[in-house]
Amino acid sequence: MRFLRDPLIISTDKGLCCEAGGFYIDPHRPVERAIVTHAHSDHARRGSGAYLCEKSGAGLLRARLGSKINVQTLQYGEKIRIGEVFVSLHSAGHILGSAQIRVQRGADVWVASGDYKRDFDPSCTPFESVACDTFITEATFGTPKYVWDKNLEHGRMISEWWNKNAETGRNSVLFGYSLGKAQRILAELRSYAQRPVLIHESISELTECYRREGVALAETADLKAAVASGPLDGELILVPHSALSEAWAAALKDHETAFASGWMQNGGRSYGSGYDLGFVMSDHADWHDINRTIDESGASRVFVQHRNGVLVRHLRQRGIEAFPITELTPEAIEKADGPNLRLF
Ligand SMILES: [Zn+2]
Numbered sequence: 317m318r319f320l321r322d323p324l325i326i327s328t329d330k331g332l333c334c335e336a337g338g339f340y341i342d343p344h345r346p347v348e349r350a351i352v353t354h355a356h357s358d359h360a361r362r363g364s365g366a367y368l369c370e371k372s373g374a375g376l377l378r379a380r381l382g383s384k385i386n387v388q389t390l391q392y393g394e395k396i397r398i399g400e401v402f403v404s405l406h407s408a409g410h411i412l413g414s415a416q417i418r419v420q421r422g423a424d425v426w427v428a429s430g431d432y433k434r435d436f437d438p439s440c441t442p443f444e445s446v447a448c449d450t451f452i453t454e455a456t457f458g459t460p461k462y463v464w465d466k467n468l469e470h471g472r473m474i475s476e477w478w479n480k481n482a483e484t485g486r487n488s489v490l491f492g493y494s495l496g497k498a499q500r501i502l503a504e505l506r507s508y509a510q511r512p513v514l515i516h517e518s519i520s521e522l523t524e525c526y527r528r529e530g531v532a533l534a535e536t537a538d539l540k541a542a543v544a545s546g547p548l549d550g551e552l553i554l555v556p557h558s559a560l561s562e563a564w565a566a567a568l569k570d571h572e573t574a575f576a577s578g579w580m581q582n583g584g585r586s587y588g589s590g591y592d593l594g595f596v597m598s599d600h601a602d603w604h605d606i607n608r609t610i611d612e613s614g615a616s617r618v619f620v621q622h623r624n625g626v627l628v629r630h631l632r633q634r635g636i637e638a639f640p641i642t643e644l645t646p647e648a649i650e651k652a653d654g655p656n657l658r659l660f
């Protein structure tokens with residue numbers, strides 16, 4: 317178990333840490349040097365001295381963390397030396413600028429996936445398979461019950477729902493995360509939308525970041541301004557779930573609601589019921605794609621982020637050395653000669 321005596325990446329209370337490079341990946345707390353996989357708030361946090369991210373995601377990072385942050389960027393595939401390691405970023409297909417982090421020391425290659433998906437998404441660069449020895453994978457949907465149809469035409473489905481409601485004078489309220497999901501919906505609607513999509517203010521700036529990077533999106537208009545200028549009739553309104561309690565919602569008359577999420581695979585139960593419709597549209601890989609990605613990486617050792625043990629057990633049955641990420645903590649490594657890791 318040579319790797320456990322000197323692993324390239326460990327899991328600390330501040331997040332994934334590469335000591336040989338002197339940086340953290342998606343640190344939970346302020347650190348000197350952070351490499352950020354993408355701008356979602358559970359990955360990009362304030363307070364670090366310097367940030368490194370993929371070039372097309374830098375605008376989103378600044379929109380989220382403030383314009384004064386110190387950001388260095390790399391393009392996908394560009395390699396730099398940091399301390400004793402080489403680092404490059406590779407598309408994760410998750411949101412604009414999302415990256416897997418490849419770290420190399422000598423012949424030893426580790427990849428930390430961040431969030432990723434393999435589904436078609438016209439708002440960001442497709443996922444790139446990266447060969448490595450050790451793969452640290454996310455597993456948001458890491459159980460076999462999460463498998464979805466990859467051929468859904470979300471743009472057509474959403475526009476059909478919108479048109480049907482508009483014919484009867486109703487508005488269509490579509491809930492989705494303000495970063496990533498909202499822009500993916502706008503990109504998929506681009507060739508279908510007959511008039512501007514009304515978007516919530518929390519989505520506007522992030523959407524402009526996408527446009528500045530050349531991502532083609534459906535036309536949009538400001539929701540509040542539209543509400544102020546008269547009753548809405550037959551509009552598509554794109555908002556984050558949290559905006560439901562705001563004043564504009566009270567001004568809405570007859571309307572239908574829908575929620576776009578991978579959790580809709582389960583009927584959206586984790587978000588409560590009450591939507592008229594759900595679109596299964598995930599930011600994360602499903603069970604098949606997690607396994608396919610691990611296979612394509614060629615990794616002989618896999619660490620799984622998120623607590624669910626189903627994926628770890630499944631990989632072990634397939635002869636892959638798989639562990640929960642907690643086996644990469646300094647304490648676990650200390651005990652590396654213990655019974656736990658002598659499995660292999
Ligand atoms: Zn994310």
Ligand SMILES: [Zn+2]
Binds near residue numbers: 358359
């Ligand atoms: Zn995440």
